[in-house]
Amino acid sequence: MDVWTHDRWRFPLPERHRFPLEKYALLRERVVADGTARPEEVHEPEPAPWEWLAAVHDAGLLQRIRTGGLSLREQRSLGLPWSAALVERARRAIGGSVAAARHAVRHGLGMNLGGGTHHAGRDFARGYCLFNDVAVALDRLRAEGLAGRALVVDCDVHQGDGTAHLLGQDPRTFTVSLHGARNYPFQRIPSDLDVDLASGTGDERYLEALDEALDFALPRARAGVAFYLAGADPWEGDRLGRLALTKAGLRARDELVLDRLGATGAAVCVVLAGGYADDVCDTVDINAATAAAVAQRLLLP
Numbered sequence: 001m002d003v004w005t006h007d008r009w010r011f012p013l014p015e016r017h018r019f020p021l022e023k024y025a026l027l028r029e030r031v032v033a034d035g036t037a038r039p040e041e042v043h044e045p046e047p048a049p050w051e052w053l054a055a056v057h058d059a060g061l062l063q064r065i066r067t068g069g070l071s072l073r074e075q076r077s078l079g080l081p082w083s084a085a086l087v088e089r090a091r092r093a094i095g096g097s098v099a100a101a102r103h104a105v106r107h108g109l110g111m112n113l114g115g116g117t118h119h120a121g122r123d124f125a126r127g128y129c130l131f132n133d134v135a136v137a138l139d140r141l142r143a144e145g146l147a148g149r150a151l152v153v154d155c156d157v158h159q160g161d162g163t164a165h166l167l168g169q170d171p172r173t174f175t176v177s178l179h180g181a182r183n184y185p186f187q188r189i190p191s192d193l194d195v196d197l198a199s200g201t202g203d204e205r206y207l208e209a210l211d212e213a214l215d216f217a218l219p220r221a222r223a224g225v226a227f228y229l230a231g232a233d234p235w236e237g238d239r240l241g242r243l244a245l246t247k248a249g250l251r252a253r254d255e256l257v258l259d260r261l262g263a264t265g266a267a268v269c270v271v272l273a274g275g276y277a278d279d280v281c282d283t284v285d286i287n288a289a290t291a292a293a294v295a296q297r298l299l300l301p
């Protein structure tokens with residue numbers, strides 16, 4: 001299947017930083033090795049034009065990001081050192097989610113091997129997220145007449161505060177976030193539905209909670225397009241997680257979300273969001289399994 005990646009655009013990081021910069025190239029290799037995507041089906045997005053970003057983000061914030069003018073406080077809450085290369089990469093990540101979302105509208109499913117930058121809000125960039133890819137992609141689809149009502153299913157282990165800030169008040173978008181109750185961000189901006197899970201929650205309880213959340217969300221959303229943030233960080237071995245899902249449990253999660261969204265007829269755009277395993281190969285395993293689940297459903301009649 002067609003996928004998008006910005007893996008070749010790297011940026012300077014201090015040694016032993018937790019951001020998994022190496023993951024993206026390994027994931028490209030893995031999805032090709034698995035037969036999920038042929039080499040020529042792995043596309044490299046153009047950087048999102050600043051006008052796309054300006055349609056959802058605050059002009060002052062964008063100006064500071066563009067020029068390296070973020071305050072010390074903003075840089076600390078972003079958690080990544082500013083560089084021109086960081087900004088270029090982030091714009092390409094947004095380009096990938098926009099391309100994957102357009103592909104989803106055309107073919108039913110689309111996937112960016114990146115994105116899910118859900119901590120970026122209208123006027124803040126934090127938690128490794130410069131711009132909010134889902135909000136920008138949805139705005140583009142609407143501008144192009146390709147989307148109306150929308151649903152965001154955020155299964156990253158951290159609550160989707162930036163997405164809630166941008167889309168929580170939008171009457172045409174329903175936002176759901178399932179996350180660890182005692183985890184970042186500690187000051188929440190409410191989604192339409194937030195599901196707080198106790199530390200140590202395992203597969204069975206998680207899947208029940210997810211199914212219930214979808215029972216609640218799907219009839220309210222009546223969405224033509226859905227975004228699924230398939231975070232790898234609810235995994236039991238994740239350094240920033242606190243939940244205890246197995247890899248099989250995460251695979252079941254992906255299948256549940258894809259099948260329930262697919263059954264509504266919504267176009268589904270899948271993005272990665274977080275994943276911070278000690279060994280990056282574990283995160284790659286989880287992300288590659290998500291990609292395989294998407295590809296499998298694209299092949300079904």
Ligand SMILES: [Zn+2]
Binds near residue numbers: 156273
């Ligand atoms: Zn996360």
